[in-house]
């Protein structure tokens with residue numbers, strides 16, 4: 001996913017200055033990795049070069065970004081195409097947690113594996129409590145709730161996988177028992 | 179009320195406490211010496227795999243099942259040795275219980291089901307039904323007041339059961355899988371409401387769940403495996419599994 005598409009998405013509702021776009025980005029994706037204003041300007045220039053955005057009418061006094069940009073027809077088409085495209089499900093699990101739990105189960109020994117798994121669960125749950133406070137707080141924006149939901153479900157998936165892994169290892173050991 | 183941590187405090191610091199609880203069904207042990215305690219106003223989640231003893235633990239703490247060994251305390255009073263009549267009075271007046279299965283009376287409407295604990299406590303029919311209506315409304319099922327359980331979806335019946343568990347404004351709510359039959363969003367609504375209502379009233383909540391997302395609504399979690407608290411020591415499953423492969 002390129003930042004260009006994301007900016008096009010943010011421009012879909014109307015013209016914006018570069019700095020507005022950065023602020024919009026921060027508000028819409030509160031838990032994403034932050035982007036620098038410079039990144040936004042550079043990307044806007046590229047979009048401009050490709051004819052996907054065009055300078056709008058308004059001039060702002062002073063300020064480094066005096067130009068507001070709007071989406072062109074080509075930009076709209078590019079955005080629609082991108083939104084319609086399926087994101088390829090990730091073929092690899094490269095999460096360090098998955099690697100560590102696997103090693104803990106296979107080689108760490110029962111005491112250490114059990115202790116580690118318990119602490120990992122506690123850490124996950126503490127973070128899930130924080131996100132739950134966000135999703136249930138009446139002042140949280142919809143964007144904030146969506147981001148927290150995403151995080152919650154992924155943390156939950158980690159925990160489910162850990163439990164399944166534990167059960168599988170146990171079942172396998174039973175089968176190996178003479 | 180002191181802030182002694184539940185595991186190290188004396189039983190008087192805790193509103194509900196179980197100590198070294200053992201309970202078997204026939205010859206198969208469901209609880210094997212678990213201790214658990216909760217402070218007043220706390221929301222505690224009890225989680226663990228299926229069959230680990232969560233429901234059994236909750237039933238023991240709520241004074242419904244008698245443990246074979248160990249002690250159950252409520253507000254500084256030992257309840258597992260009390261008579262059935264005393265414990266049932268305690269349940270009627272101080273406890274709200276939401277069971278995992280078969281909770282509503284099929285012959286009664288939703289409103290009558292919810293009003294039932296009040297009627298049993300001697301409240302007159304009309305105010306009891308009014309209160310029932312208020313609680314049904316809090317859980318978004320006011321329009322089901324006249325319907326019988328067989329005419330409701332599983333999730334709707336669960337909300338009605340929740341209203342019934344809270345209608346007496348109990349000091350302690352024992353809830354077994356409070357969102358079992360609900361999808362994510364409906365579960366979230368019910369839990370948000372549950373936590374809001376109980377926090378406002380200072381109700382202590384012990385809720386059993388196998389779902390970490392539900393446990394995340396609680397202040398604290400205890401994990402039970404094989405009828406024992408998971409304190410980071412290997413369970414029998416893990417011991418069996420890693421005994422041969424573990425490099426120790």
Ligand SMILES: Nc1ncnc2c1ncn2[C@@H]1O[C@H](COP(=O)(O)OP(=O)(O)OP(=O)(O)O)[C@@H](O)[C@H]1O
Nearest residue numbers: 203207208226227228229230231232233234235388
């Ligand atoms: N009424 C009963 N008669 C016989 N055995 C029972 C009874 N109730 C529970 N058990 C057994 O006791 C153990 C613990 O059961 P319990 O219902 O407490 O588990 P649980 O953690 O609540 O499981 P679940 O998540 O599936 O509800 C299980 O092995 C179960 O088979």
Ligand SMILES: [Mg+2]
Nearest residue numbers: 232233234278
């Ligand atoms: Mg159960």
